[in-house]
Amino acid sequence: MTERTLYLNGTIAEESWYEDDVTPKLFKDELMSGTGDITVFINSPGGDCVAAAQIYNMLMDYKGNVTVKIDGIAASAASVIAMAGTKVLMSPVSLMMIHNPLTVAIGDSEEMKKAIDMLSEVKESIINAYELKTGLSRAKLSHMMDSETWMNAQKALELGFADGILFQKDDSISNLSDTENSFTFSRRAVTNSLIDKITRHKKEIENSGTPIEYLEKRLNLIKP
Numbered sequence: 001m002t003e004r005t006l007y008l009n010g011t012i013a014e015e016s017w018y019e020d021d022v023t024p025k026l027f028k029d030e031l032m033s034g035t036g037d038i039t040v041f042i043n044s045p046g047g048d049c050v051a052a053a054q055i056y057n058m059l060m061d062y063k064g065n066v067t068v069k070i071d072g073i074a075a076s077a078a079s080v081i082a083m084a085g086t087k088v089l090m091s092p093v094s095l096m097m098i099h100n101p102l103t104v105a106i107g108d109s110e111e112m113k114k115a116i117d118m119l120s121e122v123k124e125s126i127i128n129a130y131e132l133k134t135g136l137s138r139a140k141l142s143h144m145m146d147s148e149t150w151m152n153a154q155k156a157l158e159l160g161f162a163d164g165i166l167f168q169k170d171d172s173i174s175n176l177s178d179t180e181n182s183f184t185f186s187r188r189a190v191t192n193s194l195i196d197k198i199t200r201h202k203k204e205i206e207n208s209g210t211p212i213e214y215l216e217k218r219l220n221l222i223k224p
Contacts, residue, residue: 002036003036003037003038003039004034004036004037004038004039005038005039005040005041006027006030006031006038006039006040006041007040007041007043008022008027008040008041008042008043008044008055008078008081009022009041009042009043009044009072010022010043010044011044011045011046011047012044012046012047012048012051012052012055012077012078012081013047013048013051014048014050014051021047022044022047022051022055023051024051024054024055024058027055027058028058031058031059031062035063035064036064037064037065037066037067038062038064038065038066038067039067039068039069040059040066040067040068040069040085041069041070041071042068042069042070042071042072042074042078042081042082043070043071043072043073043074044072044073044074044075044077044078044081045073045075045076045078046075046076046077046078046079046097047076047077047078048077049076049077049080049101049122049126051077052077052078052080052081053080053125055081055084056080056081056083056084056129057084059081059084059085060084065086065087066084066085066086066087067085067086067087067089068081068082068084068085068087068088068089069089069090069091069166070082070088070089070090070091070094070096070153070162071091071094071166072091072094072095073094073095073096073097074094074095074096074097075095075096075097076097076098076099079096079097079098079161080126080129080130082096082161083129083130083132083133083161084129085163087163087164088133088161088162088163088164089162089163089164089165089166090153090156090157090162090164090165090166091153091165091166091167092152092153092154092165092166092167092168093153094152094153095150095151095152096150096151096156096161096162097148097149097150097151098130098141098144098145098148098149098151099145099148099149100119100123100145100146100148101119101122101123101126102119103115103118103119123142123145126145127141127142127145130161133160133161134159134160134161135160136159136160153165153166
């Protein structure tokens with residue numbers, strides 16, 4: 001039986017307004033149009049987490065093997081879908097990003113509390129998928145999401161988010177204990193590092209002619 005190839009390109013949404021979004025209905029129609037093993041190429045910035053959860057469940061429940069190939073980016077909700085792969089492979093030039101779920105809320109303080117509680121539960125459900133795939137602790141995964149963590153292929157492989165890197169021969173894969181060629185990027189960590197550095201070198205900065213209070217005020221505007 002010939003292995004089928006599916007493509008998940010674009011924003012993930014419950015409904016498609018301009019026919020350029022990936023919806024659970026459209027994906028299900030394509031997924032169920034045949035049988036046997038499948039390869040799913042992912043290049044998506046993410047989108048609706050509920051729609052992503054539906055697609056994740058479809059792939060987890062699919063009877064054949066599911067090979068996920070990330071050829072561009074699997075960010076936010078798209079990274080959750082990627083976790084459904086029997087095998088997850090990343091291009092050496094692709095990226096994966098995980099972060100906390102987002103929402104927009106309007107109302108009084110009670111409505112805001114409800115929104116916070118809802119986001120906390122959504123986060124826990126997302127961690128379930130990451131934990132199942134990677135085996136990492138929930139505390140570590142939660143911290144990575146808090147920090148908005150970006151991973152290249154080597155780092156995703158090292159942390160268990162990926163199982164292999166495309167286009168590489170087995171004997172060319174570097175030792176995972178050597179992280180020289182891997183990286184994670186945390187927006188919060190970078191900001192906090194800058195603030196810490198300024199705090200440690202106040203005198204030098206003040207001698208340069210720039211008031212330290214001005215720099216601290218500007219940095220606090222972007223502090224997570």
